[in-house]
Amino acid sequence: MTKPTWFDTRIENALLKHQSPDDEQGYFVYQLDALKNHLEQLQQQDVIKLWFAVKANPLSKIIQTLDGAGFNFDVASSGELAQVLAQGISPDRVLNTGPAKSKKQLKAFVELGVKTFVVESLNQLNWLNEVIAEQALTAQGVVESPTVLLRVQLQWPDGEKNPLGGNSLTPFGLSVQEWQNVQVNDYPNLDICGLHIFQWGNMLSNEKMYSLWGQMVEPLTSLATDIGMELKILDLGGGLGIDYLNEGKQLSWQKIITDLADIKAQSGVEELWLELGRFAVAECGYYVVPVVDRKINYDQEQLVLAAGINHIIRPAITDQPFPVMLLRNSNAPSQAFDIHGPLCTSMDKLGHLTLPDDVTVDDKLVFGYCGAYGFTESMPFFLCHQLAAEYVFQEGNLVEIRPAQPATSYLA
Structure with missing residues (x-):
């Protein structure tokens, strides 16, 4: 056999x-030696900053192996944050994502030292601004402004669906039109310097991924200009696929890096981020x-x-x-x-x-x-x-x- x-x-x-x-x-x-080798290969590039989407596998030993490989951590709940911090990882290396952040949760994350947030609604943006203002008042001084990325939901004319939504309406982020109601200067307590977009899961075509990434550049850079943002960070989420059905559709990591170098140049950002889940650990x-x-x-x-x-x-x-x-x-x-x-x-x-x-x-x-x-x-x-x-x-x-x-x- x-x-x-x-x-x-x-x-x-x-x-x-x-x-x-x-x-x-x-x-x-979980074969940790194989995982370590795989992660080392993913890190042999200087184009993108890699985060691990903890939702994919929050086991302590998995997190520790990713930590050793230099990954940062994308957490979408208080439980995921607690698990990451329990492994001795600094909250400076945590990115808070997820569509259901309450003001109470945002405050708790700030108090635990998290300094990077993906904001998915106008409420979340206002709440986080208020939390930092309240913290500064309590401290009777200036506090560090957290790094904030606005999550954008785009639509494509082909109507394709996907596990992460694709062209379907989802609770993730807001449309360009809704975010255009914002002006960065109205949020003095926040460093709003990035945009986040992630709608496509388990993609298995380098060409399709590059096409989607390329279509995102113009509307995102235009949005940044419209709201007075100096766009420094672009977070493309993850979505890199695994060939579960054995159809011979393996992604080329080197092609991904080459394509993303081009996207980085087109968008003019200082940092390009990916949040890997299944592609890192499956x-x-x-x-x-x-x-x-x-x-x-x-x-x-x-x-x-x-x-x-x-x-x-x-x-x-x-x-x-x-x-x-x-x-x-x-x-x-x-x-x-x-x-x-x-x-x-x-x-x-x-x-x-x-x-x-x-x-x-x-x-x-x-x-x-x-x-x-x-x-x-x-x-x-x-x-x-x-x-x-x-x-x-x-x-x-x-x-x-x-x-x-x-x-x-x-x-x-």
Whole structure:
């Protein structure tokens, strides 16, 4: 059986040997040595400043590895901020994003030392200005103005949809027309010096990405001029894709850097930022889960697993399954299976995927690209199944970071 290209064979023996009754409903593993090497390659450039979108994977060991690689951190909630700060990371290296910032949250972030914000509404802009004014009054002196980026939502005539909204109306940011009601000089407590735009997720074409980035330059630079902003920073979010469907659509990182150097020159900014999520960490992660049952329904082979969307929900909400392989050698011919989890809903389907025909009950399957949008994007509480364990693999050792937890740990 030929191993797929997404599988790091250095981890295979550890997975084969791993036996734990606590993990019989599935567990996650992250290959930190591979992650470190990947991050070092991403940092071998001087065109863009890289942030990690913590929503992709907030595990402590993942954050620590990104910290060691010189990444900064994009957090979208108080919980994500607490997790990042708990790893000893300075709040100076935190960017606060997200559409639901209240004045209370903004104040809490400022008090914890966060100095960089993406503002997504007129309310947020006014609240942050008030928070800094109130802080200066309390301190009876001048306080440092936070760096502020205004998030812009554009529309494209082709009407294409995308996991992050694409051309659909979303709560992220405001239109150019709404931001034109603002004048930077009216907010003396803030250093409003950047624009943020991020509407396209899991992009797999360098050409399409460059086309979209290029279309953004004119409306964004014009907006900056209209509101009296000296545009120093342009944050293009992330959206760099992973080829979950194995269609041969791999992005070229070197082409991305070349394209972004051009965008940086066109826009005239001092700094260009990207917030990487799946592109940074997806390839380092795996999810291992046993087969509970095999059957045929109307000539279709089906596998039922010990866990499904309660641990990895992404396939159900994107129609893009994580790739899968059998965790043992097999010379049997391939067979297409409908792969389901244990939940009492037809949504609990992990894909229509190919495996060796001799796969059977108690075999273990390994899903790839689970380093992003796995554990914390799942819906673990439905049907009261256990929470999955999380392990890291580093220097040849498999180490448990978070043990599996039964339903009794969260049920009242």
